[in-house]
Amino acid sequence: METPGQIRDRILARFSGAEVTVVTNPGPAAQHSLLVGAAHATAIATFLRDDPVLQLDTCSNVTGVDWPGREIVETVRQPLAPEEDADPAAPPGVIEEKIKRLVPGSLEVVYHLYSVALKHGPVILRLRTADRAANVTLPSLTPVWRACEFQEREVFDLYGVKFTGHPDLRRILMWDEFQHHPMRKDYVEPDDYEWEPTPHDAVLTKARRHYPAPPAAPEEESTP
Amino acid sequence: MSEAPPAPAAPEITAAERDELRRHGILLTSLEELYNWGRSNSVWPLQFGLACCAIEMIAASMARFDIARFGSEVFRPSPRQADLLIVSGTVTKKMAPQVVRLWNQMPEPKYCIAMGACAISGGPFKQGYNVLKGIDRFIPVDVYIPGCPPRPEALLHGLMQLQEQIRAQKISGPEAPRHLRPEASGEFPVPEFGGSDLVPPRNPDLWEPPTIVRAE
Numbered sequence: 001m002e003t004p005g006q007i008r009d010r011i012l013a014r015f016s017g018a019e020v021t022v023v024t025n026p027g028p029a030a031q032h033s034l035l036v037g038a039a040h041a042t043a044i045a046t047f048l049r050d051d052p053v054l055q056l057d058t059c060s061n062v063t064g065v066d067w068p069g070r071e072i073v074e075t076v077r078q079p080l081a082p083e084e085d086a087d088p089a090a091p092p093g094v095i096e097e098k099i100k101r102l103v104p105g106s107l108e109v110v111y112h113l114y115s116v117a118l119k120h121g122p123v124i125l126r127l128r129t130a131d132r133a134a135n136v137t138l139p140s141l142t143p144v145w146r147a148c149e150f151q152e153r154e155v156f157d158l159y160g161v162k163f164t165g166h167p168d169l170r171r172i173l174m175w176d177e178f179q180h181h182p183m184r185k186d187y188v189e190p191d192d193y194e195w196e197p198t199p200h201d202a203v204l205t206k207a208r209r210h211y212p213a214p215p216a217a218p219e220e221e222s223t224p
Numbered sequence: 225m226s227e228a229p230p231a232p233a234a235p236e237i238t239a240a241e242r243d244e245l246r247r248h249g250i251l252l253t254s255l256e257e258l259y260n261w262g263r264s265n266s267v268w269p270l271q272f273g274l275a276c277c278a279i280e281m282i283a284a285s286m287a288r289f290d291i292a293r294f295g296s297e298v299f300r301p302s303p304r305q306a307d308l309l310i311v312s313g314t315v316t317k318k319m320a321p322q323v324v325r326l327w328n329q330m331p332e333p334k335y336c337i338a339m340g341a342c343a344i345s346g347g348p349f350k351q352g353y354n355v356l357k358g359i360d361r362f363i364p365v366d367v368y369i370p371g372c373p374p375r376p377e378a379l380l381h382g383l384m385q386l387q388e389q390i391r392a393q394k395i396s397g398p399e400a401p402r403h404l405r406p407e408a409s410g411e412f413p414v415p416e417f418g419g420s421d422l423v424p425p426r427n428p429d430l431w432e433p434p435t436i437v438r439a440e
Contacts, residue, residue, distance in 0.1 A: 026436075173318075174354070175317075175318050175417040177417040178419065179419040179420060180420055182353055187353075189352075190353065190420050192356055194350075194433055194434075196350075
């Protein structure tokens with residue numbers, strides 16, 4: 001099977017203006033994936049399915065990833081302007097400036113594609129939303145692979161990605177009245193903690209919050 | 225005519241003496257005993273499974289373990305005909321209203337067995353957001369069977385414990401079970417789906433969280 005780089009080159013040759021980048025996986029699995037821009041996603045998916053060399057006719061898995069926004073601290077080193085009475089032989093001073101930069105988060109949908117006809121795979125597609133709050137719309141690939149239907153509903157339910165073009169976008173695991181997306185990193189579960197025999201870590205913190213400390217022991221009477 | 229002296233109180237008959245009488249063809253019994261004997265030997269469960277515990281429940285009903293030995297082989301597909309709700313598996317919060325509704329649809333007298341760790345306390349999913357932490361928050365449970373999942377023998381043992389409970393029930397007086405007290409209702413409020421949890425999260429008449437003061 002072609003490498004992700006070769007597939008990317010063929011996609012770029014076919015669709016001018018498409019955004020496709022190879023996301024390398026540094027782990028031993030080395031499952032590299034293709035990050036596809038949302039604008040051309042449906043056309044690229046159709047191309048991957050119908051291409052005679054690839055024939056990726058099966059979408060075996062759709063899942064989601066939540067990338068919360070994070071703060072990056074960058075250190076910038078700038079040479080200090082030399083003072084007038086300084087020793088010219090001394091090395092010039094360096095000032096370090098720390099710049100905080102906010103990287104916006106995004107929601108990601110991952111598709112694992114296989115070819116049953118040619119017995120190869122997987123080719124991994126990734127789609128990313130613009131952010132995690134308002135612009136969480138992505139094109140649905142259900143019209144390309146029918147198997148995506150329930151799994152895209154699951155991603156909608158648990159991550160809150162809205163798929164345009166999905167035939168029946170409803171919650172699939174949680175009830176319809178549920179208002180949150182439980183697989184997001186900032187989801188706070190309902191506070192229905194109960195007694196736990198051996199609490200530790202986060203559960204211990206919860207236990208301390210729920211069960212008050214015992215009243216202070218009465219002070220021992222000091223001998224007169 | 226003088227009044228007859230009051231009859232002396234009948235002495236208690238021990239089980240051994242009763243067995244001896246039975247051997248001679250004399251059956252001494254009470255209506256209560258007869259009634260409970262009949263009921264305890266024909267506990268019909270609801271044909272209702274939730275998770276992997278249901279597989280063990282099915283195994284218990286098959287020939288090797290043979291729940292028919294205890295008169296409970298008639299798994300009814302309708303709650304209207306069932307006496308026993310075996311909550312066999314994980315009760316998710318999405319499923320909990322339906323379980324309570326099934327329980328409400330069963331006619332009295334009815335009994336509930338919480339089978340397995342999930343039905344008792346949420347089990348391995350206790351810290352999750354989507355699993356009810358024990359069906360006893362909404363339904364009165366008669367027998368708890370621990371295990372993950374419990375083996376069919378454990379289910380049979382739980383059934384035998386339930387039969388003993390039924391045999392010990394009084395048919396009159398203040399200790400009578402729920403179905404013989406007119407003021408007690410067999411209907412329990414069905415929780416509704418809320419924005420982030422069930423509303424209410426538990427039935428306060430049935431269950432309150434324990435008040436624990438931590439040790440340290």
